[in-house]
Amino acid sequence: xxxxxxxVLCFCAVTSVLLLTLLAGQxxxxxxxxxxxxxxxxxxEDLVAAQAPEMRLLHEEKCTSCHTExxxxxxxxxxxxxxxxxxxxxxxxxxGFTDEDMAKIHASLTxxxxxxxxxxxxxxxLSLRTPEERMDLIRxxxxxxxxxxxxxxxxxxxRAYQQVIGF
Amino acid sequence: xxxxxxxxxPGGRLLYLIAGxxxxxxxxxxxxxxxxxxxxxxxxxxGFWIGFDILxxxxxxxxxxxxxxxxxxxxxxxxxxxxxxxxFTAFLGYLLFITGLLVDIGRPWTFWQMIIFWHHESPMFxxxxxxxxxxxxxxxxxxxxxxxxxKKTVWLERWRTYSPWIAWALVVLFTIAxxxxxxxxxxxxxxxxxxxxxxxxxxxxxxxxxxxxxIIAGVLFSTMHQSSLGTVFTMVPHKLHPLWYSPILPVLFxxxxxxxxxxxxxxxxxxxxxxxxxxxxxxxxSGIGRGLWWALIVYLGLRTLDLAVRGAAAEAFAVTPxxxxxxxxxxxxxxxxxxxxxxxxxxxxxxxxxxASLLVxxxxxxxxxxxxxxxxHAATAERYVPHWMEIAVSAGIVSAGILVYRAxxxxxxxxxxxxxxxxxxxxxxxxHGRPAGGSQP
Numbered sequence: 001x002x003x004x005x006x007x008v009l010c011f012c013a014v015t016s017v018l019l020l021t022l023l024a025g026q027x028x029x030x031x032x033x034x035x036x037x038x039x040x041x042x043x044x045e046d047l048v049a050a051q052a053p054e055m056r057l058l059h060e061e062k063c064t065s066c067h068t069e070x071x072x073x074x075x076x077x078x079x080x081x082x083x084x085x086x087x088x089x090x091x092x093x094x095x096g097f098t099d100e101d102m103a104k105i106h107a108s109l110t111x112x113x114x115x116x117x118x119x120x121x122x123x124x125x126l127s128l129r130t131p132e133e134r135m136d137l138i139r140x141x142x143x144x145x146x147x148x149x150x151x152x153x154x155x156x157x158x159r160a161y162q163q164v165i166g167f
Numbered sequence: 168x169x170x171x172x173x174x175x176x177p178g179g180r181l182l183y184l185i186a187g188x189x190x191x192x193x194x195x196x197x198x199x200x201x202x203x204x205x206x207x208x209x210x211x212x213x214g215f216w217i218g219f220d221i222l223x224x225x226x227x228x229x230x231x232x233x234x235x236x237x238x239x240x241x242x243x244x245x246x247x248x249x250x251x252x253x254x255f256t257a258f259l260g261y262l263l264f265i266t267g268l269l270v271d272i273g274r275p276w277t278f279w280q281m282i283i284f285w286h287h288e289s290p291m292f293x294x295x296x297x298x299x300x301x302x303x304x305x306x307x308x309x310x311x312x313x314x315x316x317x318k319k320t321v322w323l324e325r326w327r328t329y330s331p332w333i334a335w336a337l338v339v340l341f342t343i344a345x346x347x348x349x350x351x352x353x354x355x356x357x358x359x360x361x362x363x364x365x366x367x368x369x370x371x372x373x374x375x376x377x378x379x380x381x382i383i384a385g386v387l388f389s390t391m392h393q394s395s396l397g398t399v400f401t402m403v404p405h406k407l408h409p410l411w412y413s414p415i416l417p418v419l420f421x422x423x424x425x426x427x428x429x430x431x432x433x434x435x436x437x438x439x440x441x442x443x444x445x446x447x448x449x450x451x452x453s454g455i456g457r458g459l460w461w462a463l464i465v466y467l468g469l470r471t472l473d474l475a476v477r478g479a480a481a482e483a484f485a486v487t488p489x490x491x492x493x494x495x496x497x498x499x500x501x502x503x504x505x506x507x508x509x510x511x512x513x514x515x516x517x518x519x520x521x522x523a524s525l526l527v528x529x530x531x532x533x534x535x536x537x538x539x540x541x542x543x544h545a546a547t548a549e550r551y552v553p554h555w556m557e558i559a560v561s562a563g564i565v566s567a568g569i570l571v572y573r574a575x576x577x578x579x580x581x582x583x584x585x586x587x588x589x590x591x592x593x594x595x596x597x598x599h600g601r602p603a604g605g606s607q608p
Contacts (some may be wrong), residue, residue, distance in 0.1 A: 003510040003512040003513055003519075006509055006510040007506045007507060007509070007510060007513075008506075010501060010505065010506040010509040010510075011503065014467070014502050014505055014506060015502060015582055017471075017503070018467070018471055020495070021471045021474075021475050021477055021480075022471065022474060022483055022484070023478035023480070024482075025474060025476065025477075025478065025479075026475075026478075026480045027476025027599075028475065028476075028478070029478035029480070030482070032478070033379035058464065094537050157300035
């Protein structure tokens with residue numbers, strides 16, 4: 001066997017072994033990934049993440065550039081205080097809020113009643129329910145001790161949700 | 168000396184020119200800062216100098232400890248003529264690497280701080296100490312060449328007596344600095360002390376040419392140093408491409424250094440034989456070539472299995488600059504030399520052996536540049552292409568190294584045949600004064 005033939009033979013053999021090992025590695029990785037797949041193809045949370053529209057809380061864009069987040073949390077966001085604050089801010093000469101902005105900011109501040117206890121992602125998941133189902137849920141919340149929600153506020157929250165989510 | 172190629176021939180003049188240009192640019196860098204001569208930026212603070220001068224340069228200097236261990240520890244006596252050239256190449260390589268590091272880091276007047284302030288958390292601390300210690304050991308291993316040249320018999324005897332103790336002290340100091348555990352210091356110091364006492368008492372055979380403890384210290388520091396350069400890059404798993412990042416990067420750096428050390432011995436022996444116009448040590452080099460073949464097999468096996476087990480194999484088949492660089496490195500540096508060395512004819516042919524070894528060396532340089540540059544993802548949008556002045560500085564360092572090598576080989580008894588000639592001449596005059604069997608350290 002001459003040297004040139006040995007070179008070609010060895011080159012091909014080594015390259016084949018190298019490629020085969022790398023390919024075996026890829027197959028192994030694929031098997032591990034397949035084994036790691038969930039039995040349930042998608043959970044409810046996965047569907048919500050994939051399907052539910054983004055929740056855009058406009059007060060975070062329009063208000064927090066001048067006021068801190070803490071200003072919007074707490075008891076003072078209830079029972080007409082939001083309306084009073086909105087009227088006050090709209091009267092400000094430099095605020096420049098349109099009526100559409102005002103409606104969305106109002107809705108967004110109203111939903112803070114829920115966001116005090118529930119994460120935004122949880123609220124986002126409600127978009128997969130019908131307005132009636134959401135209302136039932138808000139009523140369930142009303143009955144919880146310490147919620148402090150009235151039936152008027154429950155209606156307002158439901159409307160605010162539809163306003164924010166864009167239905 | 169007339170039979171040597173002239174140092175001032177066209178090749179020699181070109182080397183002087185490149186070295187001179189490198190020195191001028193290095194001085195320019197110290198005067199105007201690193202930004203004046205390099206394209207390094209916040210995304211790529213390490214570039215061509217680290218990849219070429221340091222990562223590749225250190226690996227290319229591995230021949231010193233590999234051949235020294237082969238001869239003085241594993242009993243490969245017949246390779247003895249290759250020891251001193253390999254040690255000299257390693258010593259020179261480390262000095263050049265330190266020069267490159269000084270140009271890269273700058274502010275050389277602060278280097279002493281590493282000796283006083285110990286930062287145990289930093290792999291760079293270990294790298295720095297290993298360089299310091301191993302360069303000292305290489306100096307001790309090489310100093311007999313100077314003593315023999317000037318027939319300093321008394322100093323040579325003192326070197327034989329004291330150098331193992333200096334090596335012992337360095338290893339113990341290193342253990343204290345790096346580990347700071349009494350148990351480890353006592354264990355390491357105790358074992359080496361016991362070894363030296365047994366050698367002194369004649370229980371363990373005393374090597375008349377070089378104290379074995381000196382070789383052991385050299386192997387220890389070099390092994391740790393070669394691998395710890397890989398350890399440095401295990402700190403950046405988010406930044407280094409999966410084709411090169413690996414938890415076993417220190418092992419891969421060490422094995423590739425051993426492999427390249429063997430290849431460098433062949434390249435350096437062939438080129439110096441050509442320069443000195445004498446036949447190369449073909450029978451010895453073919454033995455080294457067979458060792459190189461096995462080293463290539465081990466490295467390729469480790470590298471391939473590592474990629475396969477880590478699940479990074481898919482990256483090798485993606486069409487990206489990184490995958491192209493990976494295949495270039497593997498094919499040039501490992502697969503082609505492996506195929507070349509499989510034939511008995513190639514291993515016993517000086518030419519085949521030289522080209523296969525040169526490819527291994529080139530492959531190693533590509534590998535280290537891939538780790539330092541190609542495989543690095545910068546978090547910022549910045550990109551890095553080496554500035555011509557960065558390349559000129561490195562080329563200047565290499566040229567200066569070749570010029571120094573040529574000068575020293577003509578001046579000192581580095582190459583075996585040169586020593587024989589020297590010995591014959593001094594034997595005639597009866598003034599050489601070298602002890603029997605002590606032709607080399």
